[in-house]
Structures are given as structure tokens and as C-alpha cells.
Amino acid sequence: MHISQHPTHCLDLRVQELPQLFNSLDPTPFLNKDLDRACEAFIENWALGLPHDSHLHLRIHVGRLSTPAAAAGELVGEAVHNYYAYKIGLLRGELRQLLQLGRTSLTIGLVFVATCLLLGETIVSLVPGHPAKIAQESLTIIGWVAMWRPVQIFLYDWWPLRDRIKVFENLKFARVSAVQAEE
Secondary structure: OOOOOOEEEEEEEOOOOHHHHHHHOOOOHHHOEOOOOHHHHHHHEEEEEEOOEEEEEEEEEOOOOOOHHHHHHHHHHHHHHHHHHHHHHHHHHHHHHHHHHHHHHHHHHHHHHHHHHHHHHHHHHHHHHHHHHHHHHHHHHHHHHHHHHHHHHHHHHHHHHHHHHHHHHHOOEEEEEEEEEOO
């Protein structure tokens, strides 16, 4: 017998009707609709606090269920999975753009810091005394400050996006079920 190492976490949502889960202003067909902003925030805040390797289950308690619960659960599950697949694509694009910005910033920063260091050396070799040394040190500092943005991107900025992608991938494969709400 195989026992799963990954815990299952369940989120119970309560709505009167299934369409309440989705953005009513979104004109796309049901399976491609955006989640309602409040519902989306509630689900994501819940999932962000869980380990990335958790199994997720969204159980939707519906006051007025017009179709059999199993069919409603499959339909809503497919819509939720489609929505998070779409959001994963958006975040991956955002991550690609951020890393491209990092590469561009790094190239510019390296050229700039090299220019500042060479200019500082040139000043010291042409002008004797403390003012030249101050100019050299100032150019060195300015050059390294120019490296701040690429360092920030490559050390810190991309991690939160990668973590959100993992959470959304987990939500994309979450088990979704609909049940008739108890009166």
C-alpha cells in the first residue's frame, strides 16, 4: 500500500449559485471565465500559505444547485483549472520579462561600472593629489551603485514570481467538487 507524503488541504466555499464564483462582467464562455476577484483572492491567499507540494481540494457548497453535484463539480473544476493555467501563462511571461530586464540591466551596469573604473584610473594618472583620489572613489561608488538593479532582480525579485507560479500550478490541478449546501 502506498501512502502519499503530500498532505491534502481542503477549502470550503459557500455560494448561492455557481456563477457567483466567476466575474459577471467577463463575456467569455463559462469554461474560460475569470474568477470573481474576491473569490480569487480568497482562494489564492489560502493556497499561498500552504506547502507547495500539498494536494488541494476546493469544495463548493452551493445553495441552489441546478445540475447534479458531480457534473457541476466537473464543470467548475475545468473552469478553475483553465483560469489558473491562464494565470500561470501570465506569470511566466512576467518572469521572462523581468529576467530579460535583468539581463539588459546587467549589461548596461557592467559597461557603466567598467567605464567608471577606467575613468577613475585615468583621472588619477593625469591629475595628482587628493581631488583625483576623491573623484576616483566617487566614480567607483557610482559605478557599483549602477549594478544595484540587476543584482536586485537576480537575487530577490524573481523568487516571488516563481513561488506564485508553483502555487497556481497547484491550484491548476486542485480537486474541485460541488455539493448541495445544507439548509
